[in-house]
Amino acid sequence: MNCSLRSSRRLSTVSNDSARLAISISELRSRLDKELLRKCSPSDCHRLLREEWWLSTFLLCYSNDVDVCLAVVTQCLKWRISFQVEYIGLLSIKHLLDRKMIYIHGFDVERNPVLWIRMREHTNGDRDTEKALIFWIERHYMESRGAPFSILIDMIGTTLVNLDYDLFKFMLHSLKYYYPNCAQDLLIFESPSMLSASWKIIRTWLDIGHPQLTLVNRDSITRFIHPRFLPDHMGGEDPWEFSMEEIARCIPSRALNEEIIYENGIDKDEKMGAFPNKRSVKFESEDEDTTRRTPLIVGIPTVRKLSKGPSSRRSMLPSSLRPLADRRVHAPSTDWAVDRFLSVCPRDELSLSRLDESSNDLVDIVAVRNTSDRYLMFKIKTTSPEKFRVRPSGGRVAPGATEVVRVYLQNEYRSTGSREKFLLMALQHDSTNIEEFGELWNNSPHEWRAEHKLRCKIVEDDSSSNGSTPKERSGWMGGSPDMESIRHDLSSLSSNQKILGIIVVFLLLLQFMCILNERSNNASLRLAIETLATANKVAHDGI
Numbered sequence: 129m130n131c132s133l134r135s136s137r138r139l140s141t142v143s144n145d146s147a148r149l150a151i152s153i154s155e156l157r158s159r160l161d162k163e164l165l166r167k168c169s170p171s172d173c174h175r176l177l178r179e180e181w182w183l184s185t186f187l188l189c190y191s192n193d194v195d196v197c198l199a200v201v202t203q204c205l206k207w208r209i210s211f212q213v214e215y216i217g218l219l220s221i222k223h224l225l226d227r228k229m230i231y232i233h234g235f236d237v238e239r240n241p242v243l244w245i246r247m248r249e250h251t252n253g254d255r256d257t258e259k260a261l262i263f264w265i266e267r268h269y270m271e272s273r274g275a276p277f278s279i280l281i282d283m284i285g286t287t288l289v290n291l292d293y294d295l296f297k298f299m300l301h302s303l304k305y306y307y308p309n310c311a312q313d314l315l316i317f318e319s320p321s322m323l324s325a326s327w328k329i330i331r332t333w334l335d336i337g338h339p340q341l342t343l344v345n346r347d348s349i350t351r352f353i354h355p356r357f358l359p360d361h362m363g364g365e366d367p368w369e370f371s372m373e374e375i376a377r378c379i380p381s382r383a384l385n386e387e388i389i390y391e392n393g394i395d396k397d398e399k400m401g402a403f404p405n406k407r408s409v410k411f412e413s414e415d416e417d418t419t420r421r422t423p424l425i426v427g428i429p430t431v432r433k434l435s436k437g438p439s440s441r442r443s444m445l446p447s448s449l450r451p452l453a454d455r456r457v458h459a460p461s462t463d464w465a466v467d468r469f470l471s472v473c474p475r476d477e478l479s480l481s482r483l484d485e486s487s488n489d490l491v492d493i494v495a496v497r498n499t500s501d502r503y504l505m506f507k508i509k510t511t512s513p514e515k516f517r518v519r520p521s522g523g524r525v526a527p528g529a530t531e532v533v534r535v536y537l538q539n540e541y542r543s544t545g546s547r548e549k550f551l552l553m554a555l556q557h558d559s560t561n562i563e564e565f566g567e568l569w570n571n572s573p574h575e576w577r578a579e580h581k582l583r584c585k586i587v588e589d590d591s592s593s594n595g596s597t598p599k600e601r602s603g604w605m606g607g608s609p610d611m612e613s614i615r616h617d618l619s620s621l622s623s624n625q626k627i628l629g630i631i632v633v634f635l636l637l638l639q640f641m642c643i644l645n646e647r648s649n650n651a652s653l654r655l656a657i658e659t660l661a662t663a664n665k666v667a668h669d670g671i
Contacts, residue, residue, distance in 0.1 A: 152192045153183050159198050164205055169214050171270075172205065181273045189308040189337075191524065191560035204306050213266055221260040224249065230260045231370040232268060232277075234357030238446075240312055241268060241277045242353060244370075248285040252292045261299060269307050276312045278352065279339065283319040284361065291323060296330050304337040311339040315352055317362065318345055336522060336562050348540065351489055448483045449493060453532050456495040467578040469500035470554045474582070480537045480545060481587040488539035489517075490586065493532055496552065498525040506554045507565050508533060515541040515548065522562050542586060550582040 157177060165173055175182045186197045186204075208214075224230060229249035234242050243264055250257050268277055303311045319327065331341060344352065346363040358364020456473050465475040473495040480490035498504045507522040517536040525531050537545045556576040557568050569577065 148192065149184060149187065150180075152187050152194055152197075153180055155194050156183055156187065156197055156201070159194070161202065164202065167209050168205055169208075171214065172208065175270075185274045185308055193560055196561075200305055200308075207306060211262065213262055216259050216263045216266075221256055221263060224256060224260045225370075228370045229257070230264060232264050233368060233370065234353065234366065236278045236313070236353050236357075237351070238312070240275070242357065243268070243277055243279045245279065245281045247281055247283050247290050248287075250290050250292060250295065252289055253294075254292075257292075257295055258298050261295075262302065265302070265307055265310070269310055274307075274310060276310060278313040278315065279311055280315045280317060280353065282317050282362075283323070284317070286320060286323070288322070291326055293326075293329070297333065300333055300338050303339065304335075308337070313352060314339040314341045315349065316341065316343045317349060319343055340517065342517075348538070351539070449491065449534065452483065452493050453495075456493050456532065457530055459495070464497070465580055466499070467554075467580065468575070469498065469502070469504060469556055470578045470580065471497040471499050472552060472580045472582075473497075476582060478535060478550065478582050478584050479587050480535070480542075480584055490537040490539070490542055490545065490588075492535050494535060494552070494582070495530055495532055496525060496554070497530040498527055500556060501527045502556045503527065503558060504554050504556050505559065505562060505565055505568070506531075506552060507562075509551045509553065511548050511550075512541075515545065522565060524560065524562065537584070537586075542588075545584050546586050548584045550584070552580040552582065554578040554580070 160176065165176070168176070183197075183201070186201055187194075190196045190200070218225070227249045228246060230243070230245050232241055232243050236242055245261075268275070316327065327341070327343065334341060342352070349358065349362055353364075355364040355366075357366050359366050359368075459473045463475060464471045464473045474492075478492045478494070480492050482488065482490055494508075496506055504525050505522070506525065508518050510516050510518070515538055517534075517538070519534045519536075520531075521533075523531060535550070553565075553569060554577070555565065555569055555572055557572065559568055
């Protein structure tokens with residue numbers, strides 16, 4: 129009877145949430161500028177007035193704020209008209225396609241399509257690259273109805289002549305405002321060391337609405353893309369090469385009931401759900417809180433997005449993490465750290481371990497529960513952001529709800545991971561704009577704020593022990609040496625050695641000058657003595 133009551137309540141809340149979304153869509157449609165709609169293409173008008181998925185992506189991105197969505201959608205439509213998005217022809221970008229500069233092919237480890245960009249084929253200032261970029265994003269986004277994808281930029285052979293800041297600004301702006309919640313990861317493959325400063329500049333442009341930028345090489349790229357879909361120069365097994373004849377195959381199809389079967393038994397017999405025509409929540413097992421395709425939210429209406437930004441799209445829990453997520457969400461009260469309006473599990477320590485055989489990254493899960501009757505916003509910070517991937521790193525949690533956050537430690541940093549710490553900041557506030565979290569935090573009273581610190585612990589499988597029992601390690605005992613740390617230490621030692629060398633040379637010069645000065649003084653003294661002796665002798669002879 130209790131199960132039936134919970135099920136009826138859940139269905140009721142889902143129905144209410146769908147009704148609110150439908151009301152927001154209706155209001156947004158009624159407030160659209162009629163004159164602007166007359167300038168739009170017929171397909172855009174049909175999507176706006178007859179279909180719900182497009183407006184839903186904006187509403188869910190901005191937490192059903194119709195005023196904000198109206199401004200964003202209006203600017204999006206104006207841009208689509210001025211850029212002539214639907215009229216980009218193959219002939220205008222054929223020279224880029226012939227050079228295999230940009231295309232869609234294969235899938236990442238989360239079964240999202242991959243957009244490939246060979247940056248060395250781009251010339252700084254070539255605006256046709258923007259057209260080619262929108263050509264592929266537009267066809268993927270509209271054909272798959274906003275399904276997520278990843279972007280991989282191949283930097284092999286790239287120089288400063290090819291790196292275009294304006295192109296990256298255009299891409300990031302388009303992904304945030306014109307194709308919201310679509311791009312999942314922005315992977316940079318084998319970037320030359322001379323461009324390191326450029327990526328630091330580009331990182332400053334990123335915020336919650338942008339994909340996460342990650343620098344990868346031949347060793348680390350397999351954490352994001354399976355070798356089956358990687359070319360030979362990236363250490364993969366894919367002999368496929370892009371050609372003009374392959375364009376039709378690169379554009380996603382609406383018929384997405386095909387099965388994707390990877391080699392080596394990875395993801396066998398799993399249906400690829402990267403491009404559902406209309407994403408919806410399906411409860412295929414009793415563990416409904418860990419099998420859904422939206423962010424893991426327990427105890428509130430099931431929605432496609434609660435946390436603002438692309439993190440909700442990437443919050444599909446892998447099957448290897450579902451048992452851990454279930455244990456976190458349903459952990460006993462002794463495992464929860466309780467504040468005034470916030471509960472966090474684990475209490476004080478993240479146990480990072482390798483749970484997925486297809487990835488070398490270490491992972492743990494944090495459950496964030498809102499125990500108050502008001503919405504709360506949260507943000508997670510770490511001492512070393514370059515070492516971790518946190519999904520989502522911020523968001524909103526409804527009253528009585530629980531959100532699950534995945535924390536990944538990249539494999540090459542496992543030796544120093546135990547030194548790092550996390551800070552979870554929670555704020556009771558009715559704002560829906562996560563980007564304003566810092567300002568809201570500073571301007572809110574103390575009783576609205578809560579903080580919780582977590583330290584890291586590395587847990588690995590000890591293959592040398594019987595039964596493979598987990599063994600905690602830290603520091604240099606955490607597995608393979610941290611090459612970046614070694615390089616940094618060697619660089620510091622080299623710098624210190626140079627400084628010591630300069631000091632030694634200076635001391636030698638100073639000693640040499642002192643010796644010369646002493647010799648000069650001795651010579652002067654000797655001359656004075658000889659002169660005095662001569663004078664005395666002359667005086668004595670005169671007497």
